Amino acid sequence: MARVIIVSNRVPIPKSRGASAGGLTVALRDLLTPGTVWFGWSGRLSADPSLQPAIVEARGVTYATIDLKAETYRGFYVGFANGTLWPLLHFRLGLMQYRQEDYDDYLSVNRLFAESLRTMLQPDDTVWAHDYHLVPFARMLRQQGFRGPLGFFLHVPFVPPSMLEALPVGRELVADLCAYDLVGFQTEEHARDFRDCAQRLLGATVRGEWVRLNGRSMRAFADPIGIDAEGFHQEAQRAENDSLVKRVAGSLAGRALAIGVDRMDYSKGLPQRFEAYGRLFERHPEHRRQVHFLQICPRSREEVDEYRKLRIELDRLTGRINGRFSEFDWTPLRYSARAAPRSTLAGLYRIGRIGLVTPLRDGMNLVAKEFVAAQSDEDPGVLVLSQFAGAAQELTEALIINPFDPDAIADAMHHALIMPAPERKERHQALKEKVFRTTAQAYCARFMDALLSIKAQSIPRVAA
Structure with missing residues (x-):
């Protein structure tokens, strides 16, 4: 056989x-x-x-x-x-x-x-x-x-x-x-x-x-x-009751959530993304105290020097951004180097107002497709996507940015935060149709x- x-x-x-x-x-x-x-x-x-x-x-x-x-x-x-x-x-x-x-x-x-x-x-x-x-x-x-x-x-x-x-x-x-x-x-x-x-x-x-x-x-x-788009969508719906997801949702205190999930790698554009988040508050100060950014970034390949250097750089940027912008009741950037279960990630994507997928270069990047699949049709979030991710060739209704330009990323985040619900729904439906068609x-x-x-x-x- x-x-x-x-x-x-x-x-x-x-x-x-x-x-x-x-x-x-x-x-x-x-x-x-x-x-x-x-x-x-x-x-x-x-x-x-x-x-x-x-x-x-x-x-x-x-x-x-x-x-x-x-x-x-x-x-x-x-x-x-x-x-x-x-x-x-x-x-x-x-x-x-x-x-x-x-x-x-x-x-x-x-x-x-x-x-x-x-x-x-x-x-x-x-x-x-x-x-x-x-x-x-x-x-x-x-x-x-x-x-x-x-x-x-x-x-x-x-x-x-x-x-x-x-x-x-x-x-x-x-x-x-x-x-x-x-x-x-x-x-x-x-x-x-x-x-x-x-x-x-x-x-x-x-x-x-x-x-x-x-x-x-x-x-x-x-x-x-x-991805298994239907399966991930159902997992995201179930995960709304996940204890960690509920704790994160409660901690937002009504603020919007921007989320990034990446393996710690220099190809993912993480320093530029962190820099862009700081630029958001400089260029659009009305968003101070109105948004949290959660970056989940499990460590990998730490036997390679460049990966150790990247971890140190992200630690430095996190401290600088939080030191400059945080207030007694608001920490703008949450950065975790711990991996999270797939079901928990699905739930976190679902409550995200912005999905940040900004690699400097990537073959496809399935996080972009997972973020889309996890969203609610009634109140979807907005995908901010690097033009150099393979997913950008399909997901053209995302906010496509140059990941080497922190100001462009910051402006796209601003656009996502103020985007009217009808536009968010229209973009999401087009993205969802593509993600559910080009499945695993x-x-x-x-x-x-x-x-x-x-x-x-x-x-x-x-x-x-």
Whole structure:
């Protein structure tokens, strides 16, 4: 029986019935049917990891994991994936650090993934790999003899040739992506940038979405990721009775709530957002004492220097803004580095008058879609959205801003706070229709239909 094999850096093994699901789990939920296999790293480090995957079965889904060596993990994950590729793909060349030994570890882990997964594969399996950690994986798996359909989805942005050329192994990575049969991107802009890289850097032939290189063809297309919009909307309605949500609502004392929810990362535009909130009170002083800003920002990747520096900068900005504007009965900025359950976030979005989603660069940003899905039709909040988030290509009825301009963000917040109810409702209904159409289910269906269509055409495979 044909199976779908999901491959990702980490494997989200269900730990308990009440465990919260991560973003990729939510996006791929419709694929997690009996017979599906999810393969990747266990999260454990070992001095002598085995090639044989450890197996956990849950509701008919097989979760297969392997351990990594500590030194290899650091070069693969901290070094190349997040010290080189992450800043490059988010247009931050000044933060990119390249070391050949890190790239060697990156290749080594991809080779280990391919060798280990090959022991489990059946001839009619379909493999779908995810994100920038696994760019060379298709080539490695082909070298192991696998001839089935291979798909890849990049959850982060892609860059044009002029930027990719800054990476010493940029051409190799483009060639590795061409070893997949199908590569999905969040937006057509990202897909076009990849096709341009293949054409200009490798001499590939490009016709529409199809790229031909070294005698074989692959397809690069846009497939925007979504959420379970109806499910999240219902969760937000239920969460109005969540104890934390009720405490936050009560603490507002009739003031409006602006909310931002982001992983602590320099791509999210958090210092600019904090600066913009301070500018709001300078440019529009009538909003003093009338609004609270809640920023939820769980810490991540603190082994990377830039993330530690960001945390220090946000602590400084929080103190400066509250020190300058707060009064005895009003603290304008609430900033928490603790994660919150998904259900609680849904409830907080629902009571938000403003959703602040202002990344400097983002593949999609599902917080924007969650904020829209959580809103009440009768009294909806307003989404302030960066033009450089993939979501801005769809959610054009949001207040679209340049995240590098704190004054523009401040003016958009002012616009949101004074926006009449009829305009808020009109914008919300248009946004809601889009969010409920481009769902996670639609995302999975589009990708799998496209991948199986390529299989049916018997596209020539890359040589081993």
